[in-house]
Amino acid sequence: MTDKTSAEILEAHIAGRLIADGGDRWPRDVVVQIFARAAVQESFIVPAVAEPLIVWILKGTARVEERDLGGDWSASDVHAGDFFLTDSDEPYELRWRSHDGAPFEVMHLYLGLPLLERAMREVHGTAGRPVLRDVSGVHDAELGLLIETLAHEISGRTQPSALLLESVAQAVSIHLVRGYVDPERSNVRRRSAIPAFRLRRVTDLMQQNLASAFDLGLYARTAEMSEAHFSRQFKRSTGRAPSQYFIGLRIAAARRLLRETDRSIISIGMDVGYSSPSHFSQVFRTETGVSPGAYRGD
Secondary structure, eight states: OOOTTOSOSSOTTOOEEEEEEOOSSOOTTEEEEEEEEOSEEEEEEEOOOSSOEEEEEEEOOEEEEEEETTSOOEEEEEOTTEEEEEOOSSOEEEEEEESSSOOEEEEEEEEOHHHHHHHHHHHHSOOSOOOBOOEEEEEOHHHHHHHHHHHHHHHSSSOOOHHHHHHHHHHHHHHHHHHOBOHHHHTSOOOOOOOHHHHHHHHHHHHHTTTSOOOHHHHHHHTTSOHHHHHHHHHHHHSSOHHHHHHHHHHHHHHHHHHHOOOOHHHHHHHTTOSOHHHHHHHHHHHHSSOHHHHHTO
8 A cells, every 4th residue: 555654656746745545455446545735736747547547626726737748738727526537548747726825635536447347338338448538627516425435434533444445436437437438539449558556556666765776677576567568658657767757756855855854965865865966966957957955945
């Protein structure tokens, strides 16, 4: 399961913290997480994964902007009860700013392909993986009732029920297949991507090993793939090669330490795997456009 000490699970550059998840007994085909997000988030890349992702606004209001990599920005003003549905096989960029300057809360829900395939067979009598429409800032009252059940279950004081999570996820799958299937894209063969639970396992392991040298073999074995296949599919999922993504995690951690502590730049660089201050400064500048000292405001 997720490393609860880290707020960066899938989106390596999102500011925020993990509030709740499904606990230690995850149903394999369901991932549910609640995050507190910062009031302002600069642009970052959302990875493509094999499963659809629902992002539900639980609390707060914000202006959210999305675009294809290198494309034009599209904006949505969202409130509690609105949601985003992403089923793209391409990474995309995302940024936001809350309307009142306050943080807000969102739920992330991944649905495993077996759930959606069973729903497709039951609703439409056809086999195969449905492709869902991408929607942004939409309100769906019926879906909201199911989301509220999931939020209540993983936010309670008791251990969340894996059976309940999977049962509600089945109902969500039926609802999505009934109302959000994209017929044109469903007839086009999708390129593969890394399933969310494997991608999360890899990025969690990277997060835990920032001070160590990058080890492609270790991460490929964690994803249960050959190194070559893992490298290709990881880049398809995240928009970055595994080594580049790892560097991004290191620099994201360094940025947090520079913002939140008074520790020396040399010490922070060593914490994220750079024994040479000049090398750390060079990589930091490449990733952020400024030196560590300028970033901190020294």
